[in-house]
Amino acid sequence: MEFKKDLMGLFRRLSPDEQEKAGMLNNYLTEVEIDEVIKSLKRKDISLGIYNLSFMDPFIAINPAHHFNDKIRKKVFQNFSKVAFEVIPKFIAPNIMDVDLIKQTALLQVVSNERIHMLLIGDPGTGKTKIIHSSSNLSPINSFGLGSGTSGVGLALTMKGKEMSRGLLPLAHNGVCALDELNLMKKEDSALLLNAMESGFITYVKGGNNIRLDTNVKVLATANPKGDKFIGKNILSLKKQMPFDSALLTRFHLVFLLRKPGHKKFMKITENLINNAGAEIKEYDLDFIKEYIKYVKENIGEVRFDKQFKDKVSNSISKIKKNEDKYLIDVSPRLVIGLIRLAKASARLELRDYVIERDVDRAINILDNSLVY
Numbered sequence: 001m002e003f004k005k006d007l008m009g010l011f012r013r014l015s016p017d018e019q020e021k022a023g024m025l026n027n028y029l030t031e032v033e034i035d036e037v038i039k040s041l042k043r044k045d046i047s048l049g050i051y052n053l054s055f056m057d058p059f060i061a062i063n064p065a066h067h068f069n070d071k072i073r074k075k076v077f078q079n080f081s082k083v084a085f086e087v088i089p090k091f092i093a094p095n096i097m098d099v100d101l102i103k104q105t106a107l108l109q110v111v112s113n114e115r116i117h118m119l120l121i122g123d124p125g126t127g128k129t130k131i132i133h134s135s136s137n138l139s140p141i142n143s144f145g146l147g148s149g150t151s152g153v154g155l156a157l158t159m160k161g162k163e164m165s166r167g168l169l170p171l172a173h174n175g176v177c178a179l180d181e182l183n184l185m186k187k188e189d190s191a192l193l194l195n196a197m198e199s200g201f202i203t204y205v206k207g208g209n210n211i212r213l214d215t216n217v218k219v220l221a222t223a224n225p226k227g228d229k230f231i232g233k234n235i236l237s238l239k240k241q242m243p244f245d246s247a248l249l250t251r252f253h254l255v256f257l258l259r260k261p262g263h264k265k266f267m268k269i270t271e272n273l274i275n276n277a278g279a280e281i282k283e284y285d286l287d288f289i290k291e292y293i294k295y296v297k298e299n300i301g302e303v304r305f306d307k308q309f310k311d312k313v314s315n316s317i318s319k320i321k322k323n324e325d326k327y328l329i330d331v332s333p334r335l336v337i338g339l340i341r342l343a344k345a346s347a348r349l350e351l352r353d354y355v356i357e358r359d360v361d362r363a364i365n366i367l368d369n370s371l372v373y
Helices: 002-010 016-027 031-042 069-080 084-091 100-111 128-136 187-199 235-240 263-275 283-299 307-322 333-349 357-370
Strands: 047-053 056-063 118-122 142-146 157-160 163-166 176-180 201-206 209-214 218-223 254-258
Touching: 016 031, 016 047, 016 056, 031 047, 047 283, 056 069, 069 283, 084 100, 084 283, 084 333, 100 118, 100 128, 100 218, 100 254, 100 283, 100 333, 100 357, 118 128, 128 142, 128 176, 128 218, 187 201, 187 218, 254 357, 307 333, 307 357, 333 357
Parallel strands: 118 218, 118 254, 142 176, 176 218
Antiparallel strands: 047 056, 157 163, 201 209
16 A cells, blocks of 8 residues: 555656755755655655845755755855855844944854954943844854853853862853953952963862863853943043053954944934844844854865965064054964964854965954954
């Protein structure tokens, strides 16, 4: 009877809806593979579903899970990789306007397989917390909490009797650790954070025992200046209002300063908010983006940075170094490391294991703009 069912199924004509969906398979599969799918479709062993996203053409998938879906997914992701740098940042704190470059940088941090540390420092009410929370949430591995540790979860670990609970840093091992209000960090946590950012592990002393915890994290932090809000525009004055010593500040590869917008900029933001009122992020859009980032993390390994870009990087750093007295932070070798890692992350985002000139240009643009105050 089963054989008869299979045989009769092969002679069944596809419905117009099935024919339309089957036609979409031409974008992903070979003729032989499509014939196999159509035979299964005629027997009603499978069905075809169309997925509509707000930022790309519809694509097809086979239900239930089918071995050809991996090939389809790979092709869909290859197509999306061409626009990922422009599309994904729109899903990071979408109600926070006029900080596109910061969102793009945060995206590159998420997909990087190397440590890139990023600090957003500035006035209250500039959306810093929303940005780091939204961005870190895109990472398959992440943690979010207060730099002060007053959330009940410390940076290293929490002991309840003999039971040990991992803190924010080890929870984010191989992912993004988002720390809000880092200027309120306790002094005893400062050394732990410095070691985690530099070495990828921390050593915690408890009850006379040294406990080593792996903390290969990318730190995404916010901070307010001394006095809570920056006053003035003079570079020397602004430097005096920085809440950290150079030991911590220079651990960050990128530091962005955010100021409350003036009247003109505020009205532009207001107009954008009105125009986008009622627009909500669709859950399946966000699910696709998270799945794409997971695919990047799992399938793109080490990225090659060729020596052909040596002069371009050197010239860019040379210009920055000459104007060092105009910047809030010292120009250290970490800026060079950060630039190279950003370029590699840009390549990974576009599913490449080698850097091209566009990646280097992006990294240089990000670094140049992070120094502007």
